[in-house]
Amino acid sequence: MLQVDHLTLKFGGLIANNDVSMRVQEGKITGLIGPNGAGKTTFFNSISGVYKPTSGTITFLGKRIDGLQPYQINQMGMSRTYQVINLFKKMSVVENVMVGMHPHMKQGYFASAFKTVAERREERECYERAYELLDFVGLKGRAFEQAGSLSYGQQRHLEIVRGLASNPKLILLDEPAAGMNSKEKEELNELLYRIIDRGVSILIIEHDMKLMMGVADYLYVLNYGKLLAEGTTSEIQTNPEVIKAYLGGDE
Structure with missing residues (x-):
């Protein structure tokens, strides 16, 4: 339902997102993870119309949306939450x-x-x-x-x-578990599945790896603005490049 191809976003000489491609399937929970400063929220801002990509295309429900205003994208069936409660x-x-x-x-x-x-x-x-x-x-x-x-x-x-x-047909959740205690995270976990049951697909950024590994059907990993890896949760957990990005060192 959402197809992002070779998205690049530059702020002057800074490349915030560099040639990122992604697919979000209907009825699934798709996760976007990566270290702090990897460009995840910037990527959300490009998808939702806050920023206009420097290059690349974004297609939602078969229609190009890159360059549209946020309210236009919302009217087409995409909504979002924010990293800071708004x-x-x-x-x-x-x-x-x-x-x-x-x-x-x-x-x-x-x-x-x-x-x-x-x-x-x-x-x-x-x-x-x-x-x-x-x-x-x-x-x-x-x-x-x-x-x-x-x-x-x-x-x-x-x-x-x-x-x-x-x-919405698709909701973008930007770190919804940030600042929650363990009980609240359990409630959020349940809520995500109930949202899917309502027919709303989910694209989620989250730093809580336990939560993400438990709910996500498919994961994308950003690092320094570039797509580092993609795959199922088991594939991502054992990916040496992802482990290195999070933990440093060679293993």
Whole structure:
């Protein structure tokens, strides 16, 4: 469903991503790993439209998306979360989810200002869908609390829910387990499988190798902006180049 061919991104004389190719299969969890500074988040930014690649092509659901704006890519069925939690912390939990529905809402400013029948119906439908998504991650009971009052792990889950609110076919998760305790990571592990069951494919960056080796169907490894290796989890675990990149030395 996502095909990246020979993607290169340069910032002046710095090559952040260098000739990277990747395939993401529908209904699978695809992992992207690598040491700090390997260019993983930069790669996500290119896929999601934050950066325009210097060269290479990105095809999503059969259509070229390199050069499109983030909102255009989101409307096509791709959403993402961020390495740093990016919620509206003074808004309510349910309002944060509804923000994620914005690309598919049809009523405009005047309908909202005059509270037309169509606008009220659409708002009611958005609330119902937001509640269903919050129930999906166990946050329905806190729908009207401020997002900033949630625990760190709950805020991470809320950000994932907001990503799901736009009805994506593919969601990009950028280090969703960062800062979580062991119990929260177990809950995240379960949540990833339930997202797949909803028909949403996953491309995930994560430094927690135990989590990644447990959930990923296929892994890509970046190092210094270049693709170092790809394969199943067992192939990556025994790849000497990957071991060297993570641990240093010859073995």
